[in-house]
């Protein structure tokens with residue numbers, strides 16, 4: 001589940017931790033030395049203790065074992081947190097594909113084996129041919145200089161007396177005591193205000209430092225400037241200040257690098273007219289490299305993502321076996337393990353934009369994301385997308401005997417069903433709630449409630465069976481979940497942002513009826529660049545900007561429509 005839109009309240013899980021930091025009940029029973037051994041890997045833990053949770057010799061034992069085995073594998077340290085595009089993702093993808101094959105699924109049209117590769121923006125990289133020379137003497141990158149990520153690129157030469165040197169310590173001092181001081185933003189604005197850009201080279205240094213302290217910010221989203229901007233060590237700054245007949249030669253080559261993620265998709269072909277898509281994302285945060293972790297410790301740690309979302313993936317694998325049964329022959333089934341979800345629904349978005357099956361023939365989509373923390377006391381199960389078809393009200397009995405069902409009618413939410421909803425496909429989203437291990441290294445396999453998860457799998461199978469009684473699951477549009485959900489947002493515009501957009505600003509993917517954006521005339525495809533006086537660089541800064549307004553406020557939105565910049569008045 002993506003953190004940006006983590007829309008539910010944090011609830012403390014009830015489970016008993018043994019290996020985690022929050023050691024509670026039961027730990028006194030295990031000698032310390034044994035604890036060390038047991039806790040060395042999730043798998044070992046399960047061999048010794050995990051299965052004690054499971055009633056042996058009862059029907060469903062094999063199904064439970066399958067869930068335990070699959071979560072344990074996917075959430076093992078060996079997979080290093082299954083970051084999209086990493087080696088751990090590859091191991092997980094192979095594991096899923098192997099089970100699809102064993103369960104006699106076929107690859108969807110055009111997919112090699114079961115894999116659907118897609119590109120992920122991996123931020124900016126300085127290419128190795130980037131250089132800086134004084135006369136003929138080459139300077140050392142990262143030691144003597146770095147180009148700023150928003151610098152112009154290409155080759156150029158500058159006479160010393162044309163260089164514009166700026167001591168960033170002045171900026172830091174100017175802002176001493178300013179609680180809203182954002183260094184990167186302030187520096188960018190400063191450069192824009194101080195210097196006229198084309199054909200200029202701006203050289204930054206910090207007069208207080210003795211060595212180069214600045215690091216290249218690969219995640220920068222600020223628009224590229226027309227001038228060259230370099231950051232140099234104080235030693236180099238000192239050289240450049242002197243009279244010199246040499247010139248400064250520079251070659252700045254910054255590229256947007258990409259990595260490849262893989263959806264894994266299998267098909268159960270019953271030669272039916274319609275197909276049900278069942279999905280769960282299998283990627284997670286790795287070591288938190290993409291800055292989507294809530295872990296605050298300094299030491300690098302693996303985020304195993306057992307609940308998020310080894311749990312949903314294990315349920316998907318179980319369903320891939322059990323749906324391949326005559327009993328369910330009324331539909332075909334596409335089972336899709338998505339990647340890139342944690343980065344902003346990359347995989348599911350790619351899937352619906354490059355569908356390996358005819359989306360018109362998709363009856364509905366079921367998404368499972370974080371279904372492993374069912375609470376045996378409160379019995380809460382959230383079902384999202386309830387408003388995406390009028391039939392859901394007939395098919396799903398919200399007064400279930402076992403589950404306490406919490407309905408969320410919105411078709412958009414913090415996970416992959418959103419991508420299908422945006423293609424006018426009815427969706428259901430199953431979720432057992434967030435918890436204190438959410439997006440932290442402590443989301444481990446020993447905290448999964450496997451019995452609870454199996455009950456959810458059964459519930460989903462029952463939903464599928466009951467849907468057979470309806471000739472068509474009709475799509476209906478729903479209200480939009482506000483970004484941030486039950487958050488402190490006083491206003492929203494009613495747009496659906498494209499989380500995979502790598503450019504500067506927020507690309508509007510869709511606009512909700514009768515909301516401020518639609519009333520103002522904002523359309524899908526527009527890129528929001530500024531809200532009032534607040535610059536919008538990405539979804540995060542868009543949300544921060546929204547926070548500055550209240551109901552009834554009127555402001556101007558700067559958008560890019562095609563190649564044109566347009567100013568639009570909006571009333572919240």
Ligand SMILES: [Zn+2]
Nearest residue numbers: 001002308342
């Ligand atoms: Zn997540």
